[in-house]
Amino acid sequence: MKEKVAFVVTAYGKQARGGAEQHCRMLAERLTADYEVDVLTTCVENYVCGGNDLPAGVEKENGVTVRRFEAQPIQQELHKYYVRKSKWVRRIRKFLFQLGILRSLASIWPVWTYMRNLEQKVMQSYVFYSPQLFLYVQENKEHYKAIIPINISYPLAYYISLYAPEKTILIPTMHYESSTFRSIYTEVFTKVAYIGFNTVAEQKLAERIFGKKISDHGIISVGIEGTEDADWNVTKRKYNLPEAYLLFVGRIDRGKLSHIIQYYLNYKKRYKQSDLKLVLVGGLFSKPIQHPDIIYTGFVSENEKYTIIQHAKVFVNPSKFESLSLILLEGMSRGKAMLVNGKCAVLKEHCQKSEGGALYYTGEKDFISKLHNMETSDELRLQMGEKGKRYVAKEYDWNIIMGRLKQAIERIG
Structure with a gap:
C-alpha cells in the first residue's frame, strides 16, 4: 500500500478559485502517483462572509480523497476588532525588521509570546476556523507520512503546524505585509519539520524575520497547468x-x-x-x-x-x-x-x-x-x-x- 500524505487548505475543488487553492490542487493531483493523497479542507465557499455552503463529508476528486469539515469561527463578528487590538505586536516586529535587527533578535529570542492570546483570537474568528478539522488531525496524524498545510495567513495552516509539527511541511505563501509579522508565527516557523518556499525572495524574507532558528527549509514552488483554450x-x-x-x-x-x-x-x-x-x-x-x-x-x-x-x-x-x-x-x-x-x-x-x-x-x-x-x-x-x-x-x-x-x-x- 502507498503511504499517506495530507494537504490542508481553506477551500478545495472546482469552485475554489484562489491561488493557494489552485496551488494545492496541482501538487495534490500530481502526488497521487506516489502516495495516497488526502486534502483536508472546510465547507466554506465565500472567504469574505464565511458560512458552510458545501456539505461536510468525504469525496473523491481526480484521485484525491477530499475531506471537508465545517468551519466554526469563534466571535466572527469581532474579527476586525481583534486584528486592530493586536496591531502593536505586528508594528513592533515590522519596525525591528525595517531597522534590520529583527533577524539578530530572532536568533537570540526565537519565540515571541507578546499578545499571543489576542492573536489567537484573530485566528479563531476567521471564517475558516475549524475545530473539527483540527481534532481529525490530532487523532489521525500518525497515519500520515507528511501533512502539508498551505497559506500561513489563515488558521488552518497555523494550527496544523502546532498540532503536528513533526509531520508538517509548511508551504507558507508569505509576503511582505502586516500579518506576516504576527508574533504567533515565531512558534510555527521554528518548530515545523520543513518549510517549502515558492521563490528566493519569499525565502529571504522569512530568514530575515525568523533568524537562524528557522526550521529546515528550501524552495519547492509549483508549476502551471496546460489547459485547452475556449473558442x-x-x-x-x-x-x-x-x-x-x-x-x-x-x-x-x-x-x-x-x-x-x-x-x-x-x-x-x-x-x-x-x-x-x-x-x-x-x-x-x-x-x-x-x-x-x-x-x-x-x-x-x-x-x-x-x-x-x-x-x-x-x-x-x-x-x-x-x-x-x-x-x-x-x-x-x-x-x-x-x-x-x-x-x-x-x-x-x-x-x-x-x-x-x-x-x-x-x-x-x-x-x-x-x-x-x-x-x-x-x-x-x-x-x-x-x-x-x-x-x-x-x-x-x-x-x-x-x-x-x-x-x-x-x-x-
Whole structure:
C-alpha cells in the first residue's frame, strides 16, 4: 500500500478559485502517483462572509480523497476588532525588521509570546476556523507520512503546524505585509519539520524575520497547468471583449487591484489615440468603477481564462503581495508581455531572472511610459514573450518541482 500524505487548505475543488487553492490542487493531483493523497479542507465557499455552503463529508476528486469539515469561527463578528487590538505586536516586529535587527533578535529570542492570546483570537474568528478539522488531525496524524498545510495567513495552516509539527511541511505563501509579522508565527516557523518556499525572495524574507532558528527549509514552488483554450470568437461575444486590451486576472478588490485603474485612466488621458481597453477578469469584492473603457467579465471558466490571456495585448499584475504569482507564470508561459508592480519583491525577482520576460514599474509615471512602449512596439512584446516562455520552461518544470516535494516528504518521513 502507498503511504499517506495530507494537504490542508481553506477551500478545495472546482469552485475554489484562489491561488493557494489552485496551488494545492496541482501538487495534490500530481502526488497521487506516489502516495495516497488526502486534502483536508472546510465547507466554506465565500472567504469574505464565511458560512458552510458545501456539505461536510468525504469525496473523491481526480484521485484525491477530499475531506471537508465545517468551519466554526469563534466571535466572527469581532474579527476586525481583534486584528486592530493586536496591531502593536505586528508594528513592533515590522519596525525591528525595517531597522534590520529583527533577524539578530530572532536568533537570540526565537519565540515571541507578546499578545499571543489576542492573536489567537484573530485566528479563531476567521471564517475558516475549524475545530473539527483540527481534532481529525490530532487523532489521525500518525497515519500520515507528511501533512502539508498551505497559506500561513489563515488558521488552518497555523494550527496544523502546532498540532503536528513533526509531520508538517509548511508551504507558507508569505509576503511582505502586516500579518506576516504576527508574533504567533515565531512558534510555527521554528518548530515545523520543513518549510517549502515558492521563490528566493519569499525565502529571504522569512530568514530575515525568523533568524537562524528557522526550521529546515528550501524552495519547492509549483508549476502551471496546460489547459485547452475556449473558442475565442464565442468567448469574445460572451463577454463583449475588445480587439486590444490590458488584462488583469484576479480578485477585483483594492488589495489586488491597488492603483491600477487610476493609472490606466490617466494613461488614456495622456494617449487619447490609444484604443487599449482594460479588461478585469474575476469576482467583484469591491464596488466597480464604471467607465466605457473598463470591462468586467466576472468569473470565467479556466478554458475561457486562457483564451482571454492569449488574446491580451499586455497583461498586468499590480499586486504588492505575492509569494509566487501563478497568473504571472501562466501569462509568461503563453508569451504575453507582462507589466508588474516593482514594489513586490517576488514579481521583481521574476522580471530580473527572466532577463526582461516581464517589466516592473515603480510608480504612475513609469507605468504609463512602459505601458506605452509595450502597446506600441510589436517587437518588444515578441521579445518579452520569448524570454518569458524560456524562463517558465526552465524554472518551473514539473519534474523538478515534484522531485523537490517528494524529497521533502521522504526527509521528514
